[in-house]
Amino acid sequence: MSTNEIEHLITVLGRLPGLGPRSGRRIALALLRRRTTLLDPLRDALTAVSERVVECPLCGNLDTCTPCRLCTDERRDAGLLCVVRDVADLWALERGGEFRGRYFVLGGLLSALDGVRPEDLGFERLYARAAEETVREVILALPATVEGQTTAHVIADHLEALGRPVTSLAQGVPVGGELDYLDDGTLSAALRARRPV
Amino acid sequence: MSTNEIEHLITVLGRLPGLGPRSGRRIALALLRRRTTLLDPLRDALTAVSERVVECPLCGNLDTCTPCRLCTDERRDAGLLCVVRDVADLWALERGGEFRGRYFVLGGLLSALDGVRPEDLGFERLYARAAEETVREVILALPATVEGQTTAHVIADHLEALGRPVTSLAQGVPVGGELDYLDDGTLSAALRARRPV
The missing domain is CATH 3.40.1360.10 (Dna Topoisomerase Vi A Subunit; Chain: A, domain 2)
Structure with missing residues (x-):
């Protein structure tokens, strides 16, 4: 079916977090179909971060x-x-x-x-x-x-x-959170850490 | 926060089918964390297919x-x-x-x-x-x-x-398919195309 090069690309893509063989195939085909708008920019972006991005010795960023x-x-x-x-x-x-x-x-x-x-x-x-x-x-x-x-x-x-x-960090009710859907531990923590209005 | 190079990589990753900004960030970080096992192989695989894979003039494969x-x-x-x-x-x-x-x-x-x-x-x-x-x-x-x-x-x-x-292609019940879960159209088509056992 597909060549060794394409199969290898699918394998590598499938190792990325959240992806697998099926999404790897889908992405590989999209890359092959749109070379100038997708494949080349991705390769260039990978080359750029590979060459230039380093870990900060002070903070680890x-x-x-x-x-x-x-x-x-x-x-x-x-x-x-x-x-x-x-x-x-x-x-x-x-x-x-x-x-x-x-x-x-x-x-x-x-x-x-x-x-x-x-x-x-x-x-x-x-x-x-x-x-x-x-x-x-x-x-x-x-x-x-x-x-x-x-x-x-x-x-x-x-x-x-x-x-x-x-x-x-404070523990409590998330912004936009419904009390009904919150787990008991969070609700108890929010109650213990209650504040004057 | 992140640099232009990393942000650009996240943007390009987020354009791939099935991915978005959140999965793009997750994949970009995984690539940066595992350069020799993930980033370099992906870049090399992209380069290989970009240079070598062509569309067949006879069949389109x-x-x-x-x-x-x-x-x-x-x-x-x-x-x-x-x-x-x-x-x-x-x-x-x-x-x-x-x-x-x-x-x-x-x-x-x-x-x-x-x-x-x-x-x-x-x-x-x-x-x-x-x-x-x-x-x-x-x-x-x-x-x-x-x-x-x-x-x-x-x-x-x-x-x-x-x-x-x-x-x-024949239309009918998929292998392993439960009749109860099949849509009416498929079931009717399978009935019309019934075969002697």
Whole structure:
């Protein structure tokens, strides 16, 4: 049927997150049908990021310059250090536009199941970074999962021993959320953390 | 947040069929995280198909040689000519492995709504191909949609005037299909086309 080259492309596409053999075939055909508008731009975009995008040695963000633009932006508050699991979560916070401080990307979460220990993540670098004099507050923006909360707990314990103020994201009702559809844990957490109007 | 290069990659990925901004971001991050196992192979595969894959001038299939391997394979029956809408349908038939003849890819279907007329598709080339002496039977493997059946009807009319035997795919209960879940049209068609056991 199809050639080795096309089959290989389908295989590689099918390894991308969220895709499989069927969507890989569909995308491969679309790429072959629209070479100048789809295939060539994709190849050029891949070449560009492959050659130019590097990990920031300070925060772990991905950018074309080192340190990254977030770390060198003078308008951002160097006193606020936000700890995130990965670059996807960093991007999510940046899309929100609320946070105007600096980041630290852990690159993962502690996990007894997957065998991820503190020394596998950048904890020592985080502690050194948090100990810098400019840092006034460390914000733990980690997932509200068992792994996320375990990791947050370990980091908070250590930083509080260092005398650093540590905060974490509020838990409660999501914006636009119907109480009826909310899980019991979230509802209880929102009730415990209730605020005066 | 992310750089222009990364944002451009996300935009291009989001234009692929079945993907959007969210899946584009997810795939871009996966590519950046796994450069040697994901990004570089994808870029190389794109380069390979871009440089080497061409459309077969005889049947419209995609291959690295002209005419394509299906058209030059002596073990395939040149007397059977199977008309399909596009390369995706050709691949689907080849995966089945049942058909061992030659193909003709129309590249689309007649559509009053989308303004696709007979002269927009390769009808003249198809008629010339079907008129070759080697061709014993033309099999219309077109979708069982309004456009597919209209297209099949127009082709069948013309070829029967030329005295060529024309067949089309059987309609009926899909393999593994529950009668209860089948639409009425398919069930009626299967009943009309009933066969002795």
